[in-house]
Amino acid sequence: MMLFPATIAGSLxxxxxxxxxxxxxxxWLLEGxxxxxxxxxxxxxxxxxxxxxxxxxxxxxEQFRTHFVHGFLETVEGIDWNLKTKMGIRNNRYIVDVPTVxxxxxxxxxxxxxxxxxxxxxTAGKLKWTLPGPMTICDTLADGHFGRxxxxxxxxxxxxxxxxxxxxxxxxxxxxxDEPAFNVFMDDVKxxxxxxxxxxxxxxxxxxxxxxxxxxxxxxxxxxxxTLGAEWRQxxxxxxxxxxxxxxxxxLECANSxxxxxxxxxxxxxxxxxxxxxxxxxxxxTPEKVADTIEQALKQAxxxxxxxCTNCGMAPLSRAVAAGKLGALGKGAELARSRHAxxxxxxxx
Numbered sequence: 001m002m003l004f005p006a007t008i009a010g011s012l013x014x015x016x017x018x019x020x021x022x023x024x025x026x027x028w029l030l031e032g033x034x035x036x037x038x039x040x041x042x043x044x045x046x047x048x049x050x051x052x053x054x055x056x057x058x059x060x061x062e063q064f065r066t067h068f069v070h071g072f073l074e075t076v077e078g079i080d081w082n083l084k085t086k087m088g089i090r091n092n093r094y095i096v097d098v099p100t101v102x103x104x105x106x107x108x109x110x111x112x113x114x115x116x117x118x119x120x121x122x123t124a125g126k127l128k129w130t131l132p133g134p135m136t137i138c139d140t141l142a143d144g145h146f147g148r149x150x151x152x153x154x155x156x157x158x159x160x161x162x163x164x165x166x167x168x169x170x171x172x173x174x175x176x177x178d179e180p181a182f183n184v185f186m187d188d189v190k191x192x193x194x195x196x197x198x199x200x201x202x203x204x205x206x207x208x209x210x211x212x213x214x215x216x217x218x219x220x221x222x223x224x225x226x227t228l229g230a231e232w233r234q235x236x237x238x239x240x241x242x243x244x245x246x247x248x249x250x251x252l253e254c255a256n257s258x259x260x261x262x263x264x265x266x267x268x269x270x271x272x273x274x275x276x277x278x279x280x281x282x283x284x285x286t287p288e289k290v291a292d293t294i295e296q297a298l299k300q301a302x303x304x305x306x307x308x309c310t311n312c313g314m315a316p317l318s319r320a321v322a323a324g325k326l327g328a329l330g331k332g333a334e335l336a337r338s339r340h341a342x343x344x345x346x347x348x349x
Contacts, residue, residue: 003303003340004294005056006333007273009211009251010130010178011068011313012046012061013322024316025067039064040118047123049323054330057126057174057307064115068178068313069132069140070099072111076159078103078145085142100142101152107159113166120171129172131160133179133210134196135188150192157199168206176209176251177201180312183212186237194245201247209249209273210242213312214257232258239266249273253311255293256281264300272301275311276332277325282317284324290332291339303340308333 013021018038020026030038046061065071073079084097116129132140134153146152164175177200182189201208214232235252242250243266251273253259264272276293277285290308297306308329314322 001304002056004306004308004333004336006308006329007055007057007128008050008059009213009275009310009312010059010062011315013315013317013319014063015042015045015319018042019066022316022318028066043119044122047119049326051123051125053326054334055326057128058123059128059130060115060119062130062313062315064112068130069137072132073137075108075111076105077108078105079141087142089139098140098142100144101146102144105155105159107162110166111163113170116167116172117170126173127171128174128176129167130176130178131163133177134160134200135185135193136179136181139181153192153196154199157196160200161202164200164204168204172206174207174209175204176211178211180213182238183214183234186234189238190241194241198246207249208247209251210247211251213253213275230258231260233260235259235263236266239263243267243269251309254297255311257311261296261300264297271305271307272297273307273309276308277310277329279310279312279314279317282321284321285328287328287331287335290328291335294332294336
């Protein structure tokens with residue numbers, strides 16, 4: 001087994017011919033069949049970029065959706081996109097007008113199955129697909145129907161599970177649920193968040209992951225981080241419950257972070273997707289810096305459980321910076337492998 005197989009947390013920048021650049025909520029520049037083709041072209045480019053960079057488990061870079069949550073929900077019934085409600089997201093970190101849930105959610109069709117099958121046909125390596133987690137969906141929509149956030153989350157977990165099973169059947173090797181809200185509503189994570197996450201992953205035989213980070217490198221998140229003090233210990237409160245869950249991988253933030261690396265010790269039974277790329281900075285890491293982050297993780301976990309990764313998605317970055325960071329991630333993982341390669345044993349004659 002190859003040590004330190006690299007992967008990415010999720011999004012990559014949209015090319016300038018597909019959508020607005022360096023924006024978290026970009027507008028498409030095309031429509032109809034031309035847009036569909038351009039999305040496929042963009043996914044192909046990023047699959048190739050990842051493979052060339054030495055990324056072992058690649059993804060589509062979320063080229064088929066404008067935003068990691070709303071892009072999945074666009075065709076889901078039970079959401080009124082015209083009925084906007086002003087709501088504080090991530091415990092009022094930022095206030096936005098969000099769509100409103102007006103009925104029980106139901107998929108009108110498979111959302112990403114055909115797109116995943118397309119990507120599967122264009123890579124021989126492992127393929128990851130990301131989906132928004134139930135709690136984070138509920139923190140990005142207004143509730144005009146359920147009256148209790150836990151009930152709404154479970155309803156969305158059911159349709160996420162339908163989607164995930166179809167993605168697995170299409171050949172996806174890793175299905176990751178993105179739950180940045182886990183870092184904000186820690187009591188809810190333990191009360192009902194883990195249960196809804198496991199409902200979303202029910203019946204899957206492929207690897208499952210949960211991504212929990214401190215957000216994209218946008219102003220609201222950067223200001224929030226400034227309030228967290230010298231050490232960020234949110235993970236400490238939720239990792240024991242996550243370790244006891246059926247989810248097999250945990251994607252977390254480590255690079256240029258105030259998260260104590262010792263907190264990795266709270267996940268002894270999980271594969272660790274160790275964030276070794278800082279997505280809040282436009283500075284491209286050196287391979288040595290990536291390898292050093294892996295070395296720090298090795299103090300808390302054995303090498304077989306570590307997969308170097310990005311802290312979060314790279315959608316708001318420029319394409320050139322994101323490509324550079326992919327290269328650094330792949331080279332850093334290779335450097336770490338060279339440092340920890342098993343010694344050659346000469347055959348006896």
